[in-house]
Amino acid sequence: MATRDKRRYGSELLGETDRLLPAVGLLVGLAVWWTVTALGSGIITNFAPAATFAVLAELVVSPEFYDHVFVSLYRFAVALGLCLAVGLPVGVVVGYFAAAERATTVLFQFMRMISPLAWFPIAIIVFGVGTRSAVFVMFMAGLWPIVLNTAHGIGTIDDDWITVGESLGGDTRALLRRVVVPAVIPDMLTGIRLSIGILWIILVPAEMLGVNTGLGYLILDARDRFSYAEIPAIMLVIGFIGFWLDLSVRRLHARWNWG
């Protein structure tokens, strides 16, 4: 038996090398990528790392490329804003009133399981081709984690915290502002983090279907222009931005998480 602190396999390697390990993981990923493209033959060789990074270097100095990046980020931000504007209040109401929770649980779990992309034909028919359709589809995907986590947070607030607040002389408004909302922020951030991940993932297919700008569109456009190396290059950018978005909300969450 290992001692408790050694029980995680390889934990003795951690420490000084700890900070290097993520880089090792990245290098292994790169090696797998290189191996697959180098050993393969035919069209797959177009996606090799060397060609990809060459194209990426061109992309990151091209102003038009940034137009696509910004329009994608804009759609992402609008969808996130809508999810927050609708999801947080709905989550608070659903979490606070037992009847509202009873009434909505089945509905929400049902809606959540419908692929947001299934909404696309309806979105196109109602909103037409364009940003509004893409944002609507993203909204239908990103709403649920915010609603469900906020409601869960409100529903599981330590009742004693409210009792303490009351006995210290707080009225309902003061309790809401100084106890309930701060107590729920970690759950809200969990929901927001999940939502951000979903929105960023759904952004790409949404932009493949209904618009002619943005990173999702750019991937299909690269294929149509036969500039195959551009596809993994754009994928790297998408991954990088997504990772950065998640990291920032994770930092925020860590600051607010009192365990």
Added chain:
Amino acid sequence: MSLESRPAAADDDADGSGGRSDAASPVGAAADGAETVGRHAADAAPIVAGDLTKRYDDTLVFDGLDLRVAPGEVCCLLGPSGCGKTTLLHLLAGLEEPTDGRVEIDGEAVTGPDYRWGVVFQDPLLYPWLSVRENVEIGPRLRGETPDADHVDELLELVGLDGVADADTSDLSGGMAQRASLARTLANDPDVLLLDEPFSALDQLTKMELQDELLRIVDELGVTAVFVTHDIDEAVYLGDRVAIMGPVPAGIEHVERIDSETRSRDDEAFLAERAATFERLEAVGLE
């Protein structure tokens, strides 16, 4: 950590009673509410509970219970788990409604929680998103007031937390958290202090240390206090009177008056009082 005898309150003899009657008060009441006590403080508030009945569905917790706590007095409610002592404290604090009867603090009917009757709970229940200092300030803030920084400093010093004012609550030990909780309640300048087994989760040494500090604080601030506990030593050491509660629905079976002039953990006279209280507990069928 002080184990020696605690000095009697300075104004003990000023009231002319020259120590108090050794006779225990009649069951459930010190009917002569005007009687002065060791820690008598002129501006402290009396607590009067009259004909209190509490019933949960089929369970009668107590019936027609009377309790009077004189201004500046420390009254301990002693009894085993489930005897209704916490329920009684909740009724005094307005956290629960009596089925029948009434509670008055300083002549005012208690109809709900209020910052003037401050409660210290068994768990510290600090708000983890606030620092120690912000927790102490939360009472005034909840009431829409700006906390007085000097007063908060004094309180932190009073409970010995002036060094960790900016720490996160998660960094506090159990004893420190309970000190912070006490300071938070005191920041509202309550007229009475209602404590619900506040030290029961602490180790023995910390517990004794906090008992001494609580007595010092109660003396210094001159508040009336009701202290719920299931620990005989604690009740006898802290209380001017110890109200012994029997199994439900007995209510208060006996009130033991403690001579706080001999208050000590090892004085013989005091140990005798402890033994007497223990016998009373046995008599009401608790052991």
